[in-house]
Amino acid sequence: MRVSAKKLSDYPWILRPFFWNQKRKYGAILQPALLWARVPRLFGAVAVLYGVLDRKSSPLSPILRSLVTVRVSQINWCNFCVDLNSATLAKRSGSTEKVEQLSQWRTSELFDDKEKVVLEYAEAITYSDRQVTDELMLKLSRFFDQDGIVELTGLIAFQNLSSKFNSALDVPAQGFCKTPHEHRQ
Numbered sequence: 001m002r003v004s005a006k007k008l009s010d011y012p013w014i015l016r017p018f019f020w021n022q023k024r025k026y027g028a029i030l031q032p033a034l035l036w037a038r039v040p041r042l043f044g045a046v047a048v049l050y051g052v053l054d055r056k057s058s059p060l061s062p063i064l065r066s067l068v069t070v071r072v073s074q075i076n077w078c079n080f081c082v083d084l085n086s087a088t089l090a091k092r093s094g095s096t097e098k099v100e101q102l103s104q105w106r107t108s109e110l111f112d113d114k115e116k117v118v119l120e121y122a123e124a125i126t127y128s129d130r131q132v133t134d135e136l137m138l139k140l141s142r143f144f145d146q147d148g149i150v151e152l153t154g155l156i157a158f159q160n161l162s163s164k165f166n167s168a169l170d171v172p173a174q175g176f177c178k179t180p181h182e183h184r185q
Contacts, residue, residue, distance in 0.1 A: 002169045005034035012040050018047060031171050032080060032162070046162075053155050059148040060155065062092045067115055068122050068152070069159045070102055075126045078163035083173035090177060099177070114143045118152065125156045 008019065008029075015037050019029045036043040054065060066089035073081030086099045101108040105119050117139045124130045140149055 001031065001035070001171055003035055003038070005031065006038065011037050015040060015043060018043075026084075026174075026176065028174060030080075030084070031174060032166050035169060035171065036165075049158060050162075053151070053158055059144065059151055063089070063098075064115065064118055065155060066092050067098065067102065067111075068118060068155055070099065071105070071119055071122050072126050072156060072159040073163045074103060075123065076160065076163035076167050078167040078171070079173045080166045080171040081159070081163045082177075084176045087176035096177075117143060121152065122156050125153070126160055 008016075011019070011034075018033065018037075022029050022033060033043070036046050058065065060068075066085060069085040070082060070089050073085055086096075089099050090096045098110055101110050105111045105116060111119070117136075121132065121136060121140055124132045124136060137149070140152070144152060
């Protein structure tokens with residue numbers, strides 16, 4: 001990593017329950033959390049935003065959210081994000097098939113029309129040489145109302161923030177997903 005984490009005892013006490021929860025949920029404290037937490041207010045803002053986007057009542061299904069987070073992470077070369085989000089996708093979908101086929105989503109029969117439109121939208125936002133078109137928005141509107149499109153856009157933007165942060169700081173994978181994953185294509 002290009003920036004080091006502090007010793008756990010050097011973080012404000014108010015952040016320690018977040019670390020405890022991560023250790024309980026993932027078996028380890030997530031390295032990016034330790035980096036974001038170097039600036040506690042920034043960590044708090046990121047944690048709240050993530051909580052809103054990954055809530056049970058989201059109009060986006062858990063599998064769809066995971067597809068988006070893995071694909072954006074692949075594009076942004078975030079080893080940590082691909083690792084953690086691939087493990088989450090495999091858990092949510094009950095297999096590693098979609099993880100293994102995600103970089104070929106356009107030609108894979110594993111992905112339905114809704115998932116393909118969402119992945120096309122995620123790529124249009126994430127790749128700097130692409131744009132969201134009116135035609136793409138029309139395709140999205142077949143599956144989502146305007147609030148759903150806003151939430152999907154927020155999730156994609158958040159994952160770009162997160163994966164670019166981790167990639168820039170060279171946060172390594174923590175070994176959550178044992179499946180080989182492909183990067184950018």
